[in-house]
Structures are given as structure tokens and as C-alpha cells.
């Protein structure tokens with residue numbers, strides 16, 4: 034390994050759910066990782082401890098904010114690549130405080146890009162964008178109820194949403210992430226940086242501290258484990274394509290490892306057709322898995338909620354040979370095992386004894 038290869042990969046938001054799984058994968062293959070995270074997300078301190086306990090000196094954690102350009106520059110200077118995941122992640126919080134959402138997601142991303150452009154321009158930058166940049170996508174008249182899920186009536190959508198779908202930022206979160214998405218893409222064109230945009234659908238798996246506001250699969254499972262009533266916004270027939278975090282991490286690493294091929298590209302990343310599931314179907318799965326019925330109440334749709342979103346993953350698969358490996362059933366089991374060990378009755382007993 035030459036000196037350059039030995040520099041760490043910088044992961045902003047590396048204590049978060051996806052970031053810490055990425056850091057773990059990189060460290061597992063012997064790479065050094067520099068995490069920059071302000072620990073804003075509840076629970077993520079535990080992810081930091083988990084990474085340090087597993088990988089020791091391979092992991093360095095800088096507690097800093099992407100809104101502050103100085104620590105961002107310091108971190109970018111020493112990195113061989115940048116995986117930018119730090120973000121305000123909840124649509125609901127973006128609606129209640131759009132200015133903070135903009136500062137973190139849009140301005141914070143510009144800080145990362147400027148640090149790379151001015152101080153380390155050969156470093157690849159991979160950005161965590163979102164399917165929310167496509168907006169609502171289909172009208173009510175274009176969906177039909179089939180069993181316990183919505184399906185689009187147009188055959189054109191049979192393979193899911195591709196990168197060619199028109200952008201239609203919806204919700205302040207959609208706008209701030211969409212702004213960042215376009216800046217990251219444009220920095221490849223205007224400044225020749227090696228950037229890639231990953232527009233992700235619903236990612237789930239271990240180390241996800243899901244809440245009602247973000248991380249719905251973990252939140253649903255946790256509600257079952259803790260016998261809490263679940264609020265479903267909308268009617269529960271809305272469809273998402275779920276992707277296990279190990280598959281998401283594999284896609285990110287494939288992009289990083291083949292940056293010469295991926296640079297300048299935008300990829301949609303999700304579970305695809307075979308991992309599409311409605312909220313009601315997920316609840317059925319959870320009941321089967323845990324043996325616990327979930328009590329639900331229904332509330333109005335939330336701003337920007339998509340009635341149907343399934344990723345067309347063909348661009349990523351064709352470019353990098355990537356495909357999801359983990360089925361929903363298998364993936365749910367892995368998340369349930371982690372959540373149960375962390376929040377279940379046995380953990381409660383251990384905490385009570387301590």
C-alpha cells in the first residue's frame with residue numbers, strides 16, 4: 034500500500050446509522066477511517082463507542098459540525114476520499130425549522146465541496162442524497178390498490194424510478210438535500226471533482242436508532258418490541274423499496290473502489306422491485322417475526338409523503354455489477370435481533386440489575 038492509499042477515508046455523519054456501517058466495512062478491510070460527526074442524532078454516541086471497540090486505532094472520531102468550515106477543511110485535507118452523510122435527516126424537523134435544515138444540508142455540503150475543491154481536489158466525494166428529490170412522482174389517479182399495497186397503473190413504472198425522473202424537490206428536507214445533490218453533481222462538471230450522488234430510498238438494518246420522524250422500519254419493529262401504539266401517516270398502503278444496510282454499504286464501496294468509472298454520475302440506490310413493501314405488509318411481517326400484534330392508529334399524510342416509490346437499480350447494477358443480496362425477511366430478522374438486544378425486555382432486565 035503506498036502512502037496515499039494509507040490516508041483515511043473521511044465519513045461525515047460516520048456515527049450515524051449508515052455512516053457507522055460504512056466505517057465498519059472499511060475498517061474490516063484494514064482501512065483507516067476518520068469520522069466527522071457532531072453527535073446530534075440521539076443514540077449515535079453508542080455507534081461511536083461500537084466502532085472504537087471493534088477497530089481501535091483504525092477509527093478516529095472528530096466531534097465537529099459540517100456547518101463549521103474549519104474542522105471540515107482540517108478533516109478533508111488528510112483524507113484520501115470523502116463519504117458525505119452528515120445531515121439533518123427528518124422531513125418533520127425540516128418543516129418545523131427549515132433554516133437549520135438548510136444550513137446543515139445545503140450549506141454543510143457546500144462546505145465539504147469547497148474544502149475538497151480548494152484543499153484536496155483529487156479526493157473522490159460520494160454524497161448521500163435521497164429519493165425525496167423526485168417529489169411525489171405520481172398522482173392519486175395513477176395508482177391502484179392491489180391487495181394491501183398501491184401499485185402504479187402505468188406500465189412505464191414497472192421497473193421503478195430511474196435517474197431520469199424529473200426533479201421536483203418537495204418539503205424543506207427535499208429542497209436542502211436536492212440543492213446539495215445538484216451542487217455535488219455540478220462540482221464534477223464545473224471543477225472536475227470526482228463526485229458521485231447516491232439517491233437513496235429506504236435503508237434499514239442494525240445500528241439504526243429509528244424514530245417516528247426517520248428510520249420507519251426500525252421504528253415499527255421497536256414499537257412491536259416495546260408494545261407501543263404505532264401511528265401510521267396516510268393509509269398504510271404506501272409502498273417503499275427497502276434496502277438492507279449491508280447492501281447499501283456494498284454499493285457505496287463499489288462506487289468508491291471504481292471511482293474512475295462512477296465519477297460524475299448520479300445513481301438511485303434502493304431495494305428495487307423485489308424488496309418493495311407497503312407499510313401494512315411490513316406490519317404483517319413484523320407480527321409474524323415477533324409474534325406480537327402491533328396496535329396502530331392512523332393520521333393524515335405528512336408533507337412530501339410518496340404513495341409509491343420503488344427504485345430502478347439497473348444503472349448501478351449495469352455500471353458496477355451491484356445487486357441487493359439480503360431479502361426483507363432476512364434483513365428484518367437482523368434488525369430485530371439488534372433492536373431486541375439493545376431495547377428489548379432482556380436489555381431492560383440487564384439495565385434494571387445494573
Ligand SMILES: NC(=O)c1ccc[n+]([C@@H]2O[C@H](COP(=O)([O-])OP(=O)(O)OC[C@H]3O[C@@H](n4cnc5c(N)ncnc54)[C@H](O)[C@@H]3O)[C@@H](O)[C@H]2O)c1
Nearest residue numbers: 046048049050051071072073074098099119120161233236
Ligand atoms: N436512512 C435512510 O433510509 C436514508 C435514505 C435516504 C437518504 N439518507 C441520507 O443518508 C445519510 C445518513 O442517514 P442515516 O439514516 O444514517 O441518518 P443518521 O441520523 O443516523 O446519521 C446522520 C449523522 O449525521 C450527524 N449529523 C447531523 N447533523 C450534523 C452536523 N451539522 N454536523 C456533523 N454531523 C451531523 C448525526 O449526528 C448522525 O450521526 C443522510 O444524509 C440522509 O439524508 C438516508
